[in-house]
Amino acid sequence: MxxxxxxxxxxxxxxxxxxxxxxxxxxxxxxxxxxxxxxxxxxxxxxxxxxxxxxxxxxxxxxxxxxxxxxxxxxxxxxxxxxxxxxxxxxxxxxxxxxxxxxxxxxxxxxxxxxxxxxxxxxxxxxxxxxxxxxxxxxxxxxxxxxxxxxxxxxxxxxxxxxxxxxxxxxxxxxxxxxxxxxxxxxxxxxxxxxxxxxxxxxxxxxxxxxxxxxxxxxxxxxxxxxxxxxxxxxxxxxxxxxxxxxxxxxxxxxxxxxxxxxxxxxxxxxxxxxxxxxxxxxxxxxxxxxxxxxxxxxxxxxxxxxxxxxxxxxxxxxxxxxxxxxxxxxxxxxxxxxxxxxxxxxxxxxxxxxxxxxxxxxxxxxxxxxxxxxxxxxxxxxxxxxxxxxxxxxxxxxxxxxxxxxxxxxxxxxxxxxxxxxxxxxxxxxxxxxxxxxxxxxxxxxxxxxxxxxxxRDADGYYWFVGRADDVIKSAGHLIGPFEVESVLMEHPAVAEAGVIGKPDPVVGEVVKAFVSLRPGYNPSEQLRTELIALGRRRLGAVAPKELAFDQHLPHTRSGKVMRRLLKARELGMPEGDLSTVEGPG
CATH class of the missing domain: 3.40.50.12780 (ANL, N-terminal domain)
Incomplete structure (x- = not known):
């Protein structure tokens, strides 16, 4: 502007x-x-x-x-x-x-x-x-x-x-x-x-x-x-x-x-x-x-x-x-x-x-x-x-x-x-x-x-313009939310094998917390389970709990086994996926 x-x-x-x-x-x-x-x-x-x-x-x-x-x-x-x-x-x-x-x-x-x-x-x-x-x-x-x-x-x-x-x-x-x-x-x-x-x-x-x-x-x-x-x-x-x-x-x-x-x-x-x-x-x-x-x-x-x-x-x-x-x-x-x-x-x-x-x-x-x-x-x-x-x-x-x-x-x-x-x-x-x-x-x-x-x-007159964070910390309503903490709580549930958490842009609070979870064998996605996991997050994490949750049995990983939150966010927002050289390959 x-x-x-x-x-x-x-x-x-x-x-x-x-x-x-x-x-x-x-x-x-x-x-x-x-x-x-x-x-x-x-x-x-x-x-x-x-x-x-x-x-x-x-x-x-x-x-x-x-x-x-x-x-x-x-x-x-x-x-x-x-x-x-x-x-x-x-x-x-x-x-x-x-x-x-x-x-x-x-x-x-x-x-x-x-x-x-x-x-x-x-x-x-x-x-x-x-x-x-x-x-x-x-x-x-x-x-x-x-x-x-x-x-x-x-x-x-x-x-x-x-x-x-x-x-x-x-x-x-x-x-x-x-x-x-x-x-x-x-x-x-x-x-x-x-x-x-x-x-x-x-x-x-x-x-x-x-x-x-x-x-x-x-x-x-x-x-x-x-x-x-x-x-x-x-x-x-x-x-x-x-x-x-x-x-x-x-x-x-x-x-x-x-x-x-x-x-x-x-x-x-x-x-x-x-x-x-x-x-x-x-x-x-x-x-x-x-x-x-x-x-x-x-x-x-x-x-x-x-x-x-x-x-x-x-x-x-x-x-x-x-x-x-x-x-x-x-x-x-x-x-x-x-x-x-x-x-x-x-x-x-x-x-x-x-x-x-x-x-x-x-x-x-x-x-x-x-x-x-x-x-x-x-x-x-x-x-x-x-x-x-x-x-x-x-x-x-x-x-x-x-x-x-x-x-x-x-x-x-x-x-x-x-x-x-x-x-x-x-x-x-x-x-x-x-x-x-x-x-x-x-x-x-x-x-x-x-x-x-x-x-x-920085523009030519010395004014600084924020672009974004270089990492994954989520800023929601002025609160800094670490994805690792949210993921850890979700993974305490017996149905959850793995979780990845991102910030999803929101016009009011800046970002809302969205979680992606993969389930253990023997568990199937359902609205009841989604409600149960969100309730667990609210009970354990309070105001920094996820507001949205999706089931995904194919979370993207780095070759060292880390969930790639950056890739989750790019896919969620329809943005370019960027460098995929560190993504875990098949087999």
Whole structure:
């Protein structure tokens, strides 16, 4: 789409980034580090201090969180109250003997307790790892196991349905704290625990390189990857929210991402709190009228959401939006999957504002490429690299990934050529490891570049345009779904001999999960069996289960025996099958 949406400069406050080229020349990460306070007495850098305590010291009565329950009741939490609550949780952890770098997991929705647990954990210099509450038991078990979970905070219902039966398989999981109900045997009531400890807590010295966060992301050929981030990541959280989301201290901010995913933590929890803004927290699920009501009633000024949600809102048209007063809204941004050009244009018509798409990954920890507030938008483009971020496109090999020859890569210099997005390490939120997988981590780098696995082209003006993933990870409604996990669950059924899973394009959620299964001898395809397998997926995997399932006794394989998902997808979509040299031959 050739259309360009021009910045009108109508924001009530001056943009934080007013000239892109000047900002790139003048920016450095040491300068950004100076935007933060650091622990008193030069004792290091701690995310929770930057997000909570430094604001509580200066503006304790400022509202940090406006939390809306499913019943629309609103709870206000000030920065001073958040400091007290997070101090108490840090003291609970100490009382339990949980200390430095011990892993504390949450299995919670968008509720105030999640913020308390996250910041209290970081104060204690323990490691926080959020989980998506809609996961089924199997993804939860695997992540708790991989992450060496010592503490889990969840609700009585989620514990009963998804965790209780797993305890015997998780010897490292010593403590389970329950939120919003009475404790059951083997658990601790969090409210009682908080009231049993003091409200004073001094954050210990914190090395900026100390492990702080673990975010899980799925791969195509193995189990989930636990990406490790350190306390220094907060420098990037703050700087990118300032430059890419244009946050000002006076803003009312709403990030709709679930805190179980990296966007919900980096930009739903950490970044807005570091800026001292008021953050909207909505426990409810997506509903067009509810969302418009929140934008109106809370006077949201900056809104960070997903393309799936925008597409669904656009399906309801301008008439529904016109019933609500959205005049407070000054900035809209989007992330999680490619944003269709037509959605950008339509949103401009509906909101009177453009949508600023951006790109980043779990591994990068923060926004890397973005459309900026003071920059013209080219609908369909994910923008230009952040100040302080060196991005490039690398020439690809036969497998679609960047070609690495004798440990060297080739940077593409010409415009409009597809290559793998690569980033030069040096920004603070770059992941430091994959838990228990040094080999996998090493493979993410080559010749001084981080290899993203995503493909893009760059136009003559430096705008990047997303093309697709070089691997098979499925992006559905902003969630990253690893085919291997879905296949593994389906193969637990006695009828299934083998499974292959792909993402099938969907106009609303980006992709839906479709499974292809071959059956064992003695079993025949039937609607009853199809329903049974889909139900198994929903029971075990929750929101990431397959939506469609087909029977196929001739799944394509590589010569090494791997199901060729690429070929399954090409055949499903009627696309060219590409190189078939590695396909298993007859006999």
């Amino acid at each position: 050739a259309e360009v949406i021009h910045e009108k400069g109508c924001s009530a406050a001056p943009h934080n980034l007013t000239d892109y080229d000047t900002a790139r020349r003048q920016f450095s990460w040491p300068i950004a580090r100076g935007w933060l306070a650091g622990l008193p007495g030069g004792r290091g850098l701690n995310i929770a201090h930057e997000a909570v305590d430094r604001h509580a010291a200066g503006t304790p009565d400022a509202v940090a969180l406006r939390c809306r329950g499913r019943d629309d009741r609103t709870t206000l939490i000030s920065y001073g109250q958040l400091r007290t609550a997070t101090n108490r949780f840090a003291n609970v952890l100490r009382q339990l003997g949980v200390g430095r770098t011990d892993r504390v997991f949450s299995l919670l929705g968008r509720v105030p307790e999640l913020y308390i647990v996250a910041m209290g954990t970081l104060k204690n210099t323990s490691v926080f790892a959020p989980l998506f509450a809609a996961f089924g038991p199997e993804p939860i078990r695997e992540r708790l196991r991989l992450g060496d979970a010592r503490v889990l905070v969840t609700t009585p219902e989620l514990y009963r349905r998804k965790v209780a039966a797993l305890r015997a398989e998780l010897p490292h999981l010593e403590h389970v704290l329950l939120v919003g109900g009475e404790a059951v045997p083997g658990t601790i009531d969090m409210a009682s625990a908080l009231m049993s400890v003091g409200e004073q807590f001094v954050i210990p010295p914190t090395d900026p390189e100390l492990m702080a966060l673990v975010h899980f992301t799925s791969g195509t050929t193995g189990m989930p990857k636990g990406a490790v981030h350190v306390h220094e990541a907060v420098v990037a959280h703050y700087a990118t929210a300032k430059l890419a989301l244009d946050l000002h201290p006076s803003d009312v901010y709403w990030c709709t991402a679930d805190p179980g995913w990296v966007t919900g933590m980096s930009y739903g929890v950490i970044a807005p709190l570091t800026h001292g803004v008021t953050t909207i927290v909505d426990e409810g699920e997506f509903d067009p009228r509810r969302w418009y009501q929140i934008l109106q009633d809370e006077r949201v000024t900056v809104w960070y959401t997903a393309p799936t949600a925008l597409r669904m809102l656009m399906r309801h048209g301008a008439e529904l939006a016109s019933r609500y007063d959205l005049s407070a809204l000054r900035y809209v941004a989007s992330v999680g999957e490619p944003l269709n050009p037509e959605v950008v244009v339509r949103a401009q018509q509906v909101f009177g504002l453009p949508v600023h798409d951006n790109w980043w990954q779990t591994e990068t920890g923060a926004i890397m490429i973005s459309n900026f507030a003071a920059m013209d938008i080219r609908p369909g483009s994910m923008g230009r690299p952040l100040p302080g971020v060196e991005a490039a496109l690398l020439r690809r090999g036969g497998d679609g990934r960047a070609a690495v020859v004798d440990d060297r890569v080739q940077v593409i210099t010409e415009a409009d050529t597809v290559g793998e997005i690569a980033l030069r390490p040096g920004w603070p939120s770059l992941f430091r490891a994959y838990l228990h997988d040094e080999r996998r981590y090493a493979k993410a780098f080559a010749d001084g570049w981080y290899l993203s696995g995503d493909l893009a082209r």
